[in-house]
Amino acid sequence: MIRILVNCAGIQIRHPCEDFPDADFNAVMQVNLNSVFTLCRDAGKHMLALDPSPTTGRRGSIINFASLLTFQGGLNVPAYAASKGAVGQLTKSFANGWSEKGVTVNAIAPGYIATEMNTALLNDKERLASISARIPAGRWGTPEDFKGSVVYLASKAGAYVSGHTLVVDGGWMGR
Numbered sequence: 001m002i003r004i005l006v007n008c009a010g011i012q013i014r015h016p017c018e019d020f021p022d023a024d025f026n027a028v029m030q031v032n033l034n035s036v037f038t039l040c041r042d043a044g045k046h047m048l049a050l051d052p053s054p055t056t057g058r059r060g061s062i063i064n065f066a067s068l069l070t071f072q073g074g075l076n077v078p079a080y081a082a083s084k085g086a087v088g089q090l091t092k093s094f095a096n097g098w099s100e101k102g103v104t105v106n107a108i109a110p111g112y113i114a115t116e117m118n119t120a121l122l123n124d125k126e127r128l129a130s131i132s133a134r135i136p137a138g139r140w141g142t143p144e145d146f147k148g149s150v151v152y153l154a155s156k157a158g159a160y161v162s163g164h165t166l167v168v169d170g171g172w173m174g175r
Contacts, residue, residue: 002047002060003047003050003053003059003060004061004063005039005040005044006065007035007062010032010065011027011031011117012077012080013027013028013079013080014076016076017078020079024079025078028079028080032080032087033083033087033090036087036090037090040064043060047060047102048060048098048101048102048103052102055156056156056159059103061154061158062091062103063107063108063154064087064090065109066088066108066109066165067080067084068110069084070085070087070107070165071088071173084109087107088165091165092163098162104153104162105163107164107166108149109165110141110146110169111140111141111168112170112172113142113145114141115143118140122140134175135171136175139170141168141170149168153166
């Protein structure tokens with residue numbers, strides 16, 4: 001029985017927009033958007049058939065990982081920005097169809113996180129300094145910074161939240 005789905009996979013490929021190869025664009029869209037759609041659709045269908053949980057009153061909770069680039073265009077990442085913008089809208093669409101049926105669907109939009117996917121940025125001293133200077137929290141995030149937001153959205157405390165994209169970015173979007 002599946003009651004919680006967290007879609008937290010993604011890839012990023014950088015090229016200048018004018019040189020971005022179709023194959024790389026399609027690869028990013030496949031991982032970042034198409035797989036999210038498929039997993040939401042299939043797990044959501046399963047959740048809709050469940051009896052409501054006695055703890056949360058829900059049949060299920062889906063949490064998709066979006067990005068700051070759900071809201072901003074980024075630099076040399078048109079496929080990533082397009083895919084994460086689409087994840088934000090996909091989240092709202094599923095939430096519109098399923099919230100009244102007991103399945104909440106939300107997204108989390110991370111800011112700059114120190115992970116393998118950002119190795120190129122972390123190794124570029126100039127870019128690292130310019131990004132770091134703009135983060136009010138004074139540091140890049142870590143995967144541990146998402147424990148609370150994921151648990152909240154999946155728990156009884158978050159049962160009335162659906163169709164929302166929660167920004168977890170150390171204050172980046174507030175600037």
